[in-house]
Amino acid sequence: MLKHLFNCEHTGRMSGDERREQILRAAVALFSQKGFKGTTTKEIASAVGISEAMVFRHFASKEELYRALLDAKVSGEDKPVFPWETCDDLKRAIEDKDDLAFFYNIALEAMKKHQEDVPFMRLMFYSALEDHSLAEQFFHEFVSRVYDFIGGYIAERQRDGAFREVDPKIAVRAFLGMMIHHSLNNLLWDKRRRLLDIPLETAAKNFAEIMVNGIRA
Amino acid sequence: MLKHLFNCEHTGRMSGDERREQILRAAVALFSQKGFKGTTTKEIASAVGISEAMVFRHFASKEELYRALLDAKVSGEDKPVFPWETCDDLKRAIEDKDDLAFFYNIALEAMKKHQEDVPFMRLMFYSALEDHSLAEQFFHEFVSRVYDFIGGYIAERQRDGAFREVDPKIAVRAFLGMMIHHSLNNLLWDKRRRLLDIPLETAAKNFAEIMVNGIRA
DNA sequence: GTCTATATGACGATAGAC
DNA sequence: GTCTATCGTCATATAGAC
Known part of the structure; x- marks a missing residue:
């Protein structure tokens, strides 16, 4: 169902980095709507369509996920352009x-x-x-x-x-x-x-x- | 320890309304610092110096407390003056x-x-x-x-x-x-x-x- | 009115099978 | 890499004694 988002056609499975980005995208949407405390890791997981445990395989904690997301936004590839x-x-x-x-x-x-x-x-x-x-x-x-x-x-x-x-x-x-x-x-x-x-x-x-x-x- | 805050000297005990106001004041401080989800009823209770159960005697739910507080601020006695x-x-x-x-x-x-x-x-x-x-x-x-x-x-x-x-x-x-x-x-x-x-x-x-x-x- | 004790459930995070 | 199952904790809310 989410096949069209996959980038790694040669394996037929989501790569680690792709999955990570996918989680980050879902997390941005949710954190921006409801804030840090207002968002649960369960919501993020089901928004991506994976189990909660997978979120914690990619990010050691909810806090780390949040920081990674802010960091990417602030200084990452899609950083603000003047x-x-x-x-x-x-x-x-x-x-x-x-x-x-x-x-x-x-x-x-x-x-x-x-x-x-x-x-x-x-x-x-x-x-x-x-x-x-x-x-x-x-x-x-x-x-x-x-x-x-x-x-x-x-x-x-x-x-x-x-x-x-x-x-x-x-x-x-x-x-x-x-x-x-x-x-x-x-x-x-x-x-x-x-x-x-x-x-x-x-x-x-x-x-x-x-x-x-x-x-x- | 909180005796100096009491208004009902003739009873020697906090009146319902006074206690209610006290809870509201503590809640304002906490909600404003950490938001709705970021604040716990336990924190509010201990800020006032009472048990958590007392909070729920005055307000049916956390949500109701929050609404009461916003309502008082927006249209109550200390409402914004032009x-x-x-x-x-x-x-x-x-x-x-x-x-x-x-x-x-x-x-x-x-x-x-x-x-x-x-x-x-x-x-x-x-x-x-x-x-x-x-x-x-x-x-x-x-x-x-x-x-x-x-x-x-x-x-x-x-x-x-x-x-x-x-x-x-x-x-x-x-x-x-x-x-x-x-x-x-x-x-x-x-x-x-x-x-x-x-x-x-x-x-x-x-x-x-x-x-x-x-x-x- | 106030407390202690507790029910009930959600949350973050982990273990271990596949 | 992914899952199910579960742990420990903490949250809201209630029961019942004083």
Whole structure:
């Protein structure tokens, strides 16, 4: 029944690594929905379609499974990519010193990512509340780079005389606040319960305008 | 040992209601730290200094205790108070149409509240993640009033020609985002782990300035 | 109202057969 | 690698004495 997921056709049986990945995928979905304590190893096992004992063959404990999963998400192959590494519009905005396009593209790319990987967002949020150390690691490796990048751009534009005197870190906090809070609202409440249901492009455009006007010289 | 907490001196014994409140207080602290699943009835009982059985005499189930606690927080005596009902500086700002003071006082009062009632904030976030219905109720009764209030002020100032054309709801979302995101950062990470550690007054001042400049005509 | 004692079941984790 | 069976522990909840 799960044959179509198998990668090891030559053996006709699931390889260790494949099974491991399969368990991790199921665990991500469940932990992100119900948190660490709210998820049982039995649920994870039956989501994969194997016995509970198999979970403990691949991971010594529930805790280790959780850490492996966070670790893979945070520093693994599908680790978060920074918008400025992939988004051509953003690169162009920086070259052109087009402030509006700069903030617009960052906001849009970030909120798109949030929307695409809701489980990851929920996982991070749960981790932060439950105070798992890997959430801290993530926020200090990833978020501090975001602060440096956006803050660096603001500082540069201040030297140009385009932006007024304001602590770049505080400006970044304000800007991230707009978009992260917006994503959080979208992610925690489904469409019919939203106080504000607008396309991401509209949100990004408005946030960028408020930001640029807000710190313009 | 807990005698100093007793309110019923004439009987020399804890009254039912007092005991109930005591259990609720302990439960708030624990649920807010570790979430619903992460907290045990045994912990709650020993935090109060009573046996587990007593918890179940006052509340039929753990679930009912949790709901009672959310209900009391959301609509009870210590329910959230709106800044514009108590803050004189804010009332004056509205009368004077002092936009900067308007946003500054809202931000400051709100973030002060967040800081004073961290357990409540954490409870709400846990509830939102765990999808407890009372969190929804809160956000639609309380938050929608905040949107109406701030959005109403913005709309009025747009009619005055002081603010540019922008969807007031989106402007409110942006402004709430700044301060809620800032509070969230303060609440999730202690001082030594913060990327940005500034007085609330500084944050409020900067957020208000960005907001007012951001939507000024 | 408060306790001790306990029922009942779920959970994480292990043993051992195949 | 996979299973069934099971262990020990802890959780929620109840019974019944004082």
